[in-house]
Amino acid sequence: MSLAHNIFNTSLGRKYLMALTGAGLFGFVVMHMLGNLTIFAGPAAINEYAANLHSLGPLLWVARLGLLAMVAIHIWAAVKLSAENKRARQVRYEGAVQPVDEDRKSEIVSRYASRTMIYSGLIIAAFAFYHLAHYTWKVPQINGVDADFEEFYVHEEDAGEEQVAFVTVLPEGKEGANGADVYRMVKTGFGVWWVSAFYVVAVGLLCVHLSHGLSAMFQSRGFKTKSTEKLINRFACTASWLLFIGYVSVPLGVLFGFVK
Amino acid sequence: MSGEAMNLTLRVWRQDDAEDAGRFETYNAPDISPDMSFLEMLDVVNEGIIADGGEPIAFDSDCREGICGTCSMVINGVAHGGQQGTTACQLHMRHFRDGDTITIEPWRATAFPVHRDLIVDRTSFERIQQAGGFISVRTGSVPDANATPVPKEDSDLAMDAAQCIGCGACVAACKNASAMLFVAAKVSHLSLMPQGQPERERRALAMVQQMDEEGFGNCTVTGSCEAVCPKEISLDFIARMNREYGRAILKSGCN
The missing domain is CATH 1.10.1060.10 (Alpha-helical ferredoxin)
Known part of the structure; x- marks a missing residue:
């Protein structure tokens, strides 16, 4: 039996893949949130951050392809594992849980987050696709405003009301290659209430997903013991809340005018 | 130290063989002593069923002292009946109340096909x-x-x-x-x-x-x-x- 067989074709191997890709995606989610928060430091900060990211060139593509591979493996393993789970238990119990010992029901009945990982995960994936179409591919039909984000550039000469920041000096005749005005895009994008609402719901689900996933990944890789369990669970809970607050602060900041 | 006898209602999964679709049937379990184990209670109910000319409820049991792992039933939605660290044979009727309805089902898993009633393979x-x-x-x-x-x-x-x-x-x-x-x-x-x-x-x-x-x-x-x-x-x-x-x-x- 080869290494690849033992990793890709067995239950425990796929749980490893879930845990490892999950950890990688968690890393991305943390970095992305930190990047987002630069918006509170003003237009120049976030536009400069975006320009720096884009200046990475081939490295950016390595990161993007890496993320894409992680997402693909994570979803593939999840779908396969949960199909096996469905097949393994096809009959539900009729009896409602009435434990003889008091206060035992909560232990016997699995936690909501752990029961709904596949659903929260698939909704998050759908949201991520929308989010990419919204801010990365800048599809004007789905942003809910009468504007094309593709045209939001940092202009050096346009010094009117619309201008929000300078981050790079324009080379001669290269206006199109100029840095995107991320600040104005985010502000316009989240100004649409339903876009922000979808965002908040999706981020909420992401954090529910992580509240279980961040703890389960330690179990799948065999690091969890009774003595570290409390710490791991607290980490999962704290990290999920911090991410939720960090992410949600951006659309709420836009809607309530904290982002000037 | 025996307490008051209890009258219980059982909803039990009955299935004739592996191919049968199976169904729940309701039985009365009158005059149950709180000192009985859960399996003893089922024995008493089975005596009644046999006396009435019916087929007794089939369930697995062996040592009846909690170490063989043979007894297997989901009692009120909980495997072995929801008393911590206890097999069904060591679960005593004192944990139930007079008038309770108890739902009893076999283990449910594709890898554990039901043989008959509460017995799985x-x-x-x-x-x-x-x-x-x-x-x-x-x-x-x-x-x-x-x-x-x-x-x-x-x-x-x-x-x-x-x-x-x-x-x-x-x-x-x-x-x-x-x-x-x-x-x-x-x-x-x-x-x-x-x-x-x-x-x-x-x-x-x-x-x-x-x-x-x-x-x-x-x-x-x-x-x-x-x-x-x-x-x-x-x-x-x-x-x-x-x-x-x-x-x-x-x-x-x-x-």
Whole structure:
């Protein structure tokens, strides 16, 4: 039996893949949130951050392809594992849980987050696709405003009301290659209430997903013991809340005018 | 110390054979002593059914002292009936109240097909054991076995895992019908002992492979198995099995 067989074709191997890709995606989610928060430091900060990211060139593509591979493996393993789970238990119990010992029901009945990982995960994936179409591919039909984000550039000469920041000096005749005005895009994008609402719901689900996933990944890789369990669970809970607050602060900041 | 006799209503899963669709049937269980065990209560109900000319409720039992792992029934939605660290045969009727309705079902898992009524086929567990749950070194008789020194911590931990009686409650309780707590207990138990070292990697790989082939689900770390386990096997052992498996694939991958 080869290494690849033992990793890709067995239950425990796929749980490893879930845990490892999950950890990688968690890393991305943390970095992305930190990047987002630069918006509170003003237009120049976030536009400069975006320009720096884009200046990475081939490295950016390595990161993007890496993320894409992680997402693909994570979803593939999840779908396969949960199909096996469905097949393994096809009959539900009729009896409602009435434990003889008091206060035992909560232990016997699995936690909501752990029961709904596949659903929260698939909704998050759908949201991520929308989010990419919204801010990365800048599809004007789905942003809910009468504007094309593709045209939001940092202009050096346009010094009117619309201008929000300078981050790079324009080379001669290269206006199109100029840095995107991320600040104005985010502000316009989240100004649409339903876009922000979808965002908040999706981020909420992401954090529910992580509240279980961040703890389960330690179990799948065999690091969890009774003595570290409390710490791991607290980490999962704290990290999920911090991410939720960090992410949600951006659309709420836009809607309530904290982002000037 | 006997308390007041109770009158109970049972909703029991009846199924003639593996092909039968099965259905719930309701029985009265009058005059039940709180000192009876759950299985004794079923014996009494069965006497009544036989006296009325019916087929008694088929259920598995053997030692009736909580160590053989034969009794297997989901009582009110909880494997072995929701008293912590207790098999169905050791669950006593004093935990129920007069007038209660009790729902009794067999283990539900694709890998545990129902034979009849509350009896399921658990030979899938046997096949997992046969795949690697053994040692091949000769340990001799008792004095020889004791001649191999084992650190106290290891032997304690191995004993915790060896407590598993293979009853299948972990599978019954798991929303994914995963057998990982059982397999984890068996893998951990032998991997902790010096006598279990020769087959350590082979065992982890083979038992996991067999577990997958039997059609058990996967662990989503909900912890239900640990909550219902009559021997209180810890979820830690699943982490240990994951570690053992990781070690095994790395070692076998390098060969």
